[in-house]
Amino acid sequence: MKKYQQIKEHIQQGIERGLYLKGDKLPSIRELSDSLSVGKNTVIRAYEELEAKQIVVAHDRSGYRVGSKNIHLNNMNEYLNEPCDIDLLSLSKAILRQPNHQNLLPMGSAHPDIDFPAIRSLYAEIGRHSRQQINIPSCYQLPPGNASLLKYIANITQELGVSVSSNEVLITHGAQQAISLSLQALTKPGDIVLVDSPCYFGSLLLLESLNLKVIEIPNHFTYGLDIDAVKQAIETWDVKAILVNPTHNNPTGYTQSESARLALLKATSGIPFIEEDIFGGLTYEGTQKTFKALDTEDRVIYCSSLSKTLDSRLRIGWILAGKYQTQIEKRLMSENMGSVNLIQSAVSDFLKKGKYKQHIHKAQRSYKNNQKRLFQQLTEALDNYEHMKGRYYLSQPEGGFLCWLTLPLGTDGTEIYKRALEENISVLPGSMFCTQDQYKHCIRISFASYRENDKWRKGIESLASIVANQCLSCD
DSSP: OOHHHHHHHHHHHHHHSSOOOOOOOOOOOOHHHHHHOOOOHHHHHHHHHHHHHEEEEEEEEEEEOOOOHHHHHHHHHHGSOOOOHHHHHHHHHHHOOOOOOOTTTTTSSOOOOSSSSHHHHHHHHHHHHHHTTTTSOOOOOOTOOHHHHHHHHHHHHHTTTTTOOOGEEEEEEHHHHHHHHHHHHHHHHHHEEEEEEEHHHHOOOOOOOOOOEEEEEEEETTEEHHHHHHHHHHHHHHHHEEEESSOOOTOOOOOOOOOHHHHHHHHHTTOOOOOOOSSGGGGGGOOOOOOOOOOSSSSSSEEESOOOOOOOGEEEEEEEOOHHHHHHHHHHHHHHSSHHHHHHHHHHHHHTTTHHHHHHHHHHHHHHHHHHHHHHHHHHHHTTGGGGTTTTTEOOOOOOOOOEOOOOOOHHHHHHHHHHHHHTTOOOOGGGOOSSSSTTTTEEEEEEOOOHHHHHHHHHHHHHHHHHHHHHHHH
């Protein structure tokens, strides 16, 4: 393949994978020339051929943009033919049953780093409360939850830009239960739910367990859900609810812009909305307005937790249910008959001491540094293989601790997962985050526990070797 053809394929694959959607600005001639080490005339010829096919359009003084022939949406149409049933349980059980031992490099886990002073203080608080509980008569912690904890959760939510009082908060057993209760309140078996795609496998498993059908709407790494696809879906089918994870999304790490959120709310007016925002507190710089804050119809149910900011073992989540609060609280009461008194009271006292905000600032700085170092080391390791240059995309999130590696079509992410596990490296294959195997060529990577040491350096080099070999075998 000649060099200009390689550049042409590189640009076209970026469009096919949804890295660029209709109207998006493409990399400049100089950027591609420098990053791919080719002459500017080579890049110009590649763009000219794509322009002749209406895949890209030249704009005076602003370079090239994706044209009206939207390859990405055309490729996704096969997944929009009809709402899908979900069958992920067997795959998820097999993959999540991976060995949990000290030597495993945790690049597949979505658990936060717990090596912070505040986490040790938290568990000391839990220990103190466990000793106190022996002297307190046994009782259930009834919904909506510990009164003091409700107040501090309301404060946390306020800092995320959602104005709320403590009597609007319902404490749940993690965000997963919050989403489950929301779906149960809004839908019945057989109903259709619209989700962002790729979608967190836990949400897909939850939808599967409730016998709901899904319509997967392709995501863009900046603009979120494809609005044209959303409109097509709701015009064609009776969509009962929308479930999205728009801030530092799991698995891709992307964050949807405010303008895109407003456009999505406008396009879906009247349809109940479930917003999962478990990574919102880990934004590296600034904040992003939530769907809940932008909602003018009181139709957004906001779900969050402390699982990613503190420790996933706490299982402290919450719902801001708005007009659905009464029916959701009733379900919460019947499902739980009470929550874990010990954890709620201990977390409340921990938050009371004011260490949470300081911890969040430390975590943000740590994850930001981890993201930069992992991106640098993994891209350098992949670029050591000549056939990998310009043929992959590694997302660079602006918060959280997950990123998404998109590889050439035909690459088998599940084989990469298996080979990596043999080398004591855990990653998650893209097949876990969809219903139609359309992300088989992707893998999710966590940098939460990244460390600047030989174990991580060698692990990243080994992962790059496994990826490069798999890409070579699929060519």
